[in-house]
Amino acid sequence: MSEDTPDNAPAPLAKATLRISDGVAKRILNRIAQGELIPGQRLPSERQLAQELDVSRVSVRTALQTLKAQGFLSSARGGGTRVVSSAGGMDDALTKMVSVKLDNLYDLAEIRIQIETWAARRAAERGNPEQIAAIGQIVSSMTKPGVDRSSNDMDFHLAIARAASSPVYMHILTTIREILHHMVKLHHSAVFPIDETLMHHHHRAIFEAIAQRQPHVAAETMRVHLKWLIDRYREIGTPLVSGP
Secondary structure (H helix, E strand, C coil), X not given: XXXXXXXXXXXXXXXXXXXXXXXXXXXXXXXXXXCCCCCCCECCCHHHHHHHHCCCHHHHHHHHHHHHHCCCEEECCCCCEEECCCXXXXXXXXXXXXXXXXXXXXXXXXXXXXXXXXXXXXXXXXXXXXXXXXXXXXXXXXXXXXXXXXXXXXHHHHHHHHHCXXXXXXXXXXXXXXXXXXXXXXXXXXXXXCCHHHHHHHHHHHXXXXXXXXHHHHHHHHHHXXXXXXXXXXHHCCCCCCCC
């Protein structure tokens, strides 16, 4: 080390590793921003990322540590790394609010109209053929005997979210995913006055509008569907039952 180099200065190799890891972090963050990596998704292993990005595992590990410190990634249960979901306590609190007061359920349902009509419109505009086909497959499976209708219903709305091709929307939806899951389960429970045939008709109409690239029709059919659900809430007159 030269006399004019501070004792605590990073060695040249360490500096190079930091520069490379910064680039790796930016590339991973760009994938999150573009929606290639979505909230809750597990990242490939360090070895796979190193091979894919043509860098050392040390650089990958340093980049992942940086993104964890910044709040974009977290350690996954059982090992590995996941994209952070912003749900957590916010989702739990929202579930409790909706569970104890009917007006809160109405508010959430009306907010869903605003954001999900936008998502349906965007899906019709930007969804790729594979994403739209996935929505169609879910709709087709809804009428099969023995299917879990609530799971299919949730998958339907998530598939539209993916087809909307908006990482921002995916993060918003992930934030309220648990309460949406409870709402969908209620829709297919014995206490809900619902016509499953009409529900399926709504879903198919939304899908067909998206598949036919009719953004305004897709948004309107989604609005009609969610408004219809609000009317069913008013018929029930009780808050959403908390928990599974």
